[in-house]
Amino acid sequence: MIAMKTAIHLHTNYSHDSNRSPEALVRAAAREGIDCLAITDHDEIDGALAARDLGLMRVIVGQEVSTRDGHLIGLFLHRRISPGLSAEQTIDNIHDQGGLALAPHPYCTLCDSSLGAALPRIVDRLDALEIHNAQNPLPWQDARARAFAAANGLVEYVGADAHLAGFRTPAYQLMREFAGPRDFLRALADAQLVAGRFGLGYYALMGLRHVWDKCMPKHLYGFGRNSRTRSAASPVRAKRPSTPQPEPSFVRARR
Numbered sequence: 001m002i003a004m005k006t007a008i009h010l011h012t013n014y015s016h017d018s019n020r021s022p023e024a025l026v027r028a029a030a031r032e033g034i035d036c037l038a039i040t041d042h043d044e045i046d047g048a049l050a051a052r053d054l055g056l057m058r059v060i061v062g063q064e065v066s067t068r069d070g071h072l073i074g075l076f077l078h079r080r081i082s083p084g085l086s087a088e089q090t091i092d093n094i095h096d097q098g099g100l101a102l103a104p105h106p107y108c109t110l111c112d113s114s115l116g117a118a119l120p121r122i123v124d125r126l127d128a129l130e131i132h133n134a135q136n137p138l139p140w141q142d143a144r145a146r147a148f149a150a151a152n153g154l155v156e157y158v159g160a161d162a163h164l165a166g167f168r169t170p171a172y173q174l175m176r177e178f179a180g181p182r183d184f185l186r187a188l189a190d191a192q193l194v195a196g197r198f199g200l201g202y203y204a205l206m207g208l209r210h211v212w213d214k215c216m217p218k219h220l221y222g223f224g225r226n227s228r229t230r231s232a233a234s235p236v237r238a239k240r241p242s243t244p245q246p247e248p249s250f251v252r253a254r255r
């Protein structure tokens with residue numbers, strides 16, 4: 001059986017905190033030997049759709065939804081999920097589309113957007129739990145997530161939570177081929193999880209971006225070029241660019 005290298009939880013510049021276009025993400029992933037990407041922009045699916053429509057790689061259309069209780073991931077989506085609802089309502093909306101509901105970085109204290117306390121309320125409705133987040137340098141928070149997943153018999157996965165151009169994807173799953181959401185979940189349950197973390201350079205740039213966004217009226221250069229929200233936590237919508245801007249370095253066709 002040939003294992004598919006599948007990376008889950010990646011952002012494009014349709015998120016306010018990412019600096020790479022869908023095309024740049026897909027091409028970089030292909031160079032790394034990744035076979036399947038689950039792209040999950042903040043409150044947005046257009047970046048994932050754009051990546052899928054390139055036809056270069058298998059792409060699962062997802063969204064990292066800002067619920068009232070913290071971030072929730074929907075995979076295999078056809079329509080954008082409304083942010084700002086309760087975790088329960090958000091899970092229902094994901095399932096209504098035939099999608100899967102995943103809990104990313106459930107105990108991360110660095111990002112101020114984890115489900116944490118809401119988990120016991122929704123555990124019976126979750127499809128999978130992120131037991132490792134490559135963007136979180138604090139391993140004991142992942143250990144807590146692993147313990148919760150094991151105690152509740154949840155399907156586990158590792159999240160790349162990748163935002164930046166120029167860095168390899170350190171966390172991914174090696175899993176068999178799958179057909180559709182339910183089969184994906186079964187394949188995920190049997191997958192081998194590769195749980196690496198980003199290095200200091202990644203954390204330094206994300207830290208700079210975070211401080212910049214707090215202090216400056218505009219995003220740091222290249223970030224959020226296609227995002228419609230100023231901040232994932234903010235319901236205020238900024239003016240959307242009229243046309244998505246392609247990454248300049250990838251205007252040349254490959255073939």
Ligand SMILES: [Zn+2]
Pocket residue numbers: 064071104105111113
């Ligand atoms: Zn998140």
Ligand SMILES: [Zn+2]
Pocket residue numbers: 009011064161
């Ligand atoms: Zn994320």
